[in-house]
Amino acid sequence: MKFKGNSIIIAIIIVVALPATTSVVAYQITKNPALRPLARTLNDEEIYEGSAYSNEIVALVDWSTGRQKSFSKRDVSNAIRKAFEAHGVVARVIFKDNNTNDVVTIRYRVGRNTLGPNPITRAADSVKGAIAVYRMYQMSSPKRRASQ
Numbered sequence: 001m002k003f004k005g006n007s008i009i010i011a012i013i014i015v016v017a018l019p020a021t022t023s024v025v026a027y028q029i030t031k032n033p034a035l036r037p038l039a040r041t042l043n044d045e046e047i048y049e050g051s052a053y054s055n056e057i058v059a060l061v062d063w064s065t066g067r068q069k070s071f072s073k074r075d076v077s078n079a080i081r082k083a084f085e086a087h088g089v090v091a092r093v094i095f096k097d098n099n100t101n102d103v104v105t106i107r108y109r110v111g112r113n114t115l116g117p118n119p120i121t122r123a124a125d126s127v128k129g130a131i132a133v134y135r136m137y138q139m140s141s142p143k144r145r146a147s148q
Helices: 003-030 044-049 074-086 120-139 140-146
Strands: 055-065 093-099 105-110 114-120
Touching: 044 114, 055 120, 074 093, 074 120, 093 120, 105 120
Parallel strands: 055 093
Antiparallel strands: 055 105, 105 114
């Protein structure tokens, strides 16, 4: 009798968890945003199909590995994120290692637009420009226009 009660509980858990688990596994394999459960954004499918560009802010940092620096990747990443969070915007930071002695540079990419490259010492110069471009993308999104 005890075994039957446990098997019913296990069956209920499997029935409840199986659809979400299957969906997550399918998304991880295909990277198709239509398969991602409960995390859809405004234009995920268009971005996946290549008919639209992402309107998120991406900070691309060219990190020169052959140069002495008084700051770490974590310091740079935290400073960039805080600069954008002060304006209520989230930015994604991506580092690209270069085997050079050049200065560390940064570019901000929003959709089709790229601001920079700027030396990392002048990273703040393009933050407001990137936010302005981001806001323009938000205002011109097709779903936003349809709701007005």
